[in-house]
Amino acid sequence: MPSQKYHDYVHGYSERESVRLCDQASTLEELLHSDTKYPAGSQVLEAGCGIGAQTVILSRNSPQARITSIDISEDSLNKAKERAASEGVKNVEFRVENIFELPFKDESFDHIFVCFVLEHLKEPVKALTSLHRVLKKSGTITVIEGDHGSCFFHPETEAGVRAWNSLVEVQARLGGNSLIGRQVYPLLRKAGFSDVTVSPRMVYSDASRPHMEEGFVRKTIIPMVEGVRENAIEMGIIDAGTFDRGIGDLHRTAGEEGTFNYMFFKGMGRK
Template sequence: MTVGYVHGYSQQETGRLGDQADTLARLLHQGTAYPAGSRVLEVGCGVGAQTVHLVASSPGARIVAVDIAEDSLARARARLAAQAPAARVEWVLGDVLDLPFPDGSFDHLFVCFVLEHLTDPHRALTGLRRLLRPGGTLTVIEGDHGTAVFHPDSAHARAAIHCLVDLQAMAGGDALIGRRVRPLLSAAGYRDVVVQPRTVYVDGARPDLVEGFIRNTFTAMVASMGPDALAAGLTTPDEWRRGIADLHRTAEPDGTFHYTFFKAVAVNPGT
């Protein structure tokens, strides 16, 4: 019930994930720190882009990072060795729907940018409750491409973004899942669900975000899907070039860009 990672596993994508995690670390990880000695499972760690920040904010926690792709785990190990050589992380190859851990193995679960790639996120969240001790917490972070608002506005840019939404839907995922996080967690049996919008707003006065988010994270993500969008007949070469050019236009000194992530924390009631 998992689907292929729609963005692919290239070195370019590895770099983009690192840029995204580093640029948004303060925004997304603020408020997430696990006690020393607690056992934390990072579900879908990918290339370790978020793992670096988890170990930085919770240096005494015992972190286990799991991913379905062996090559991604190898890149994650290399990233941690380079950026956090003192960190101790246990790496596990496994599918989110069939993880090899006993019931109640973890005090906390961390799931970032994973649910959007699953055909059945409800089943995944329900299954993850088995691994979480009663009273343990689950943290979920997801984006929602429908929240992208920018100036100058452009129908071509919006169409390019919608191509990515369509491609993810065709693969069985949901690029608009941010708006569904709370209903999904509640339906999966979690309690005390609290969702906070984590908004990125970028303009010419924030050059680090212009480069790190508009150019290297969001526009790079959309642009990389061009061959797939063209192959699927979702756009034409001229329309696609115009859409990507107009996204880059928002990074100019008079441009602005707004995007919302959704961060949820919930509790496993244990019943």
């Protein structure tokens, strides 16, 4: 079990993390959500909405659907409500709920949406099974997860790789799994979903794609790694000097001669 001084949510709940999540959502909106749209009148459950970065996109893509967005963190939900209000979102109800102890009746929702949640859970199949219960027959679930093992970059330095891998190790020690993207298909199958399909979504950045260099590498990836600095050092995974050199090297991957590649996995299943 992780020490109480560490957050189970590997990235923490800082204001900087809130900004990072919003930058990530806006940068990846087309790649991850262009094909996520729900019919008018649909009852949609967004499980683990966090600060609402994905919620706003869901609402914009499906303005006539009725969305219930839940999260276990009341502080995060308050930020989600503020963000939704600032964006004029009208079709979302926010509730503090536990994904493992859902208060909804069986078969309450037409569709379920889960994005960047399973990687933080010790029991992802149990969470998916809980969601399976509240999904209507023939309803669909959409799950999006990244896979830190899919990452490669240039220039690749020893310090850069060690800094990146320290994020993977910290999350594993906290009970999460940052390599979960490759498991989306079997996880959905184990939870009882049928007609499961998984679509890999690749992000590639170089100097010809400055929006990806800025929005994905500089504003999403590097702050995500920087966020585990204290935990990684305290856990003895990496020393401060190597970590800081690694961060500097990761910045070079968003430079004129740098490249960065990462894979997300979008799974869909049916009850």
